[in-house]
Amino acid sequence: MQGNFLQGPIPSSFDSLRGLQRIDLSRNLSGNIPNELEKLIFLQYLNLSFNNFEGEVPKTGVFSNTSSFSLVGNRNICGGSPELQLPACIVNEEKHRRPSTVIILITTISSFLLVVIVTSLCLFYRRKSRKSPIFSPFTVDKVPQISFRELLKATGGFSSENLIGQGSFGSVYKGSLDRQGECFVAVKVLNLQQHGPSKSFIAECKALKNIRHRNLVKILTYCSSIDFKGNDFKALVFTFMENGSLEMWLHPEENGYSQMKRLNFLQRLCIAMDVASALHHLHNHCETQIIHCDLKPSNILLDNDMTAYVSDFGLARLISESTSNPSQSQNFSMGIKGTIGYMAPRNILHTTFS
Numbered sequence: 001m002q003g004n005f006l007q008g009p010i011p012s013s014f015d016s017l018r019g020l021q022r023i024d025l026s027r028n029l030s031g032n033i034p035n036e037l038e039k040l041i042f043l044q045y046l047n048l049s050f051n052n053f054e055g056e057v058p059k060t061g062v063f064s065n066t067s068s069f070s071l072v073g074n075r076n077i078c079g080g081s082p083e084l085q086l087p088a089c090i091v092n093e094e095k096h097r098r099p100s101t102v103i104i105l106i107t108t109i110s111s112f113l114l115v116v117i118v119t120s121l122c123l124f125y126r127r128k129s130r131k132s133p134i135f136s137p138f139t140v141d142k143v144p145q146i147s148f149r150e151l152l153k154a155t156g157g158f159s160s161e162n163l164i165g166q167g168s169f170g171s172v173y174k175g176s177l178d179r180q181g182e183c184f185v186a187v188k189v190l191n192l193q194q195h196g197p198s199k200s201f202i203a204e205c206k207a208l209k210n211i212r213h214r215n216l217v218k219i220l221t222y223c224s225s226i227d228f229k230g231n232d233f234k235a236l237v238f239t240f241m242e243n244g245s246l247e248m249w250l251h252p253e254e255n256g257y258s259q260m261k262r263l264n265f266l267q268r269l270c271i272a273m274d275v276a277s278a279l280h281h282l283h284n285h286c287e288t289q290i291i292h293c294d295l296k297p298s299n300i301l302l303d304n305d306m307t308a309y310v311s312d313f314g315l316a317r318l319i320s321e322s323t324s325n326p327s328q329s330q331n332f333s334m335g336i337k338g339t340i341g342y343m344a345p346r347n348i349l350h351t352t353f354s
Helices: 012-016 035-039 093-129 148-154 199-209 246-250 265-284 315-323 345-353
Strands: 022-024 030-032 045-047 052-057 076-079 163-166 170-176 184-190 219-226 232-239 300-302 308-310
Touching: 012 035, 093 265, 148 170, 148 184, 148 219, 148 232, 199 219, 199 232, 246 300, 265 300, 265 308
Parallel strands: 022 045, 030 052, 052 076
Antiparallel strands: 163 170, 170 184, 184 232, 219 232, 300 308
16 A cells, blocks of 8 residues: 555554554555554554654554564654664653643632732722711711601702602602701601501611611611601611612613713622622521512612612511511511512512412
8 A cells, every 4th residue: 555645644443454464554644653553463564664654653563573564764753662763752741740730720829819819909999998987966876766857857858859769668868967968868768558657667677777787778767757748657767878879880871870980890899799798697697587679789889989788678578567467477478579570589479379
């Protein structure tokens, strides 16, 4: 088969030619010399000269006797029997193993350092930009309950100019509770279906007021009263957040804000960590487990240094307790409210089939 312009390597299937005794493949092929040729125990003569073979030459079988084969004219081969006087082959196994080990080690260390650096940047970013909050002489946190008249005055009669948000639980107004106008608060007026005072509402408000976490909006006080029309009025007073909600930053045009708001990667990561920390506290460290039921971008608020705070926590249960009858479940009842797509699926199913 010599000099027939054959192309490519010798097929490994040659080892099935058990009775092969003589073969001439000179001036044809390329590639590596297959080790399968060593298995041809009856092979007495093998001519592989003047090919473009490369790599290591086998040592056993027909290759153990230099007079039984010819490899003349193959410049890129190595190893084989010492009598061939070919250059030694470079062993690549250790070289491949070492880089793979080094790559794994470098990747692990780099990942760890990246987490440490990102966490450190989050802490440094916030400490650098954090300012002490301004407290007026009127400390609302010490007031157990605030009147409807005070909230009416603080919000300018619940004017539309002070309306900063509306949701499934009620409307939010910006207000000022001191004479100098420096102590700003957010007043959440709840949507209620039942008239008359509710002892459970007051009890739930006190319980929510005692929940403290660095990523939960602080409930300063509450109001359970009657408005000027004789209707039942219930509201919660929260710490005001200067940078609004995450919804405003993610979708500024939809919220009517002409100024383009952008969040960089570090800010987004810090916000996600803040929300996860708040939920972990509500689920695992509160005396009574609290399920948010309406966790969405508009209920994630941002302060002046872009620290994220979860708001409206516990309101689903609070409104449920105020509007549902005693025979219904305490935690998941027909009175539960929330936004479809953000409520827990089991809450929706329970509401539908109960």
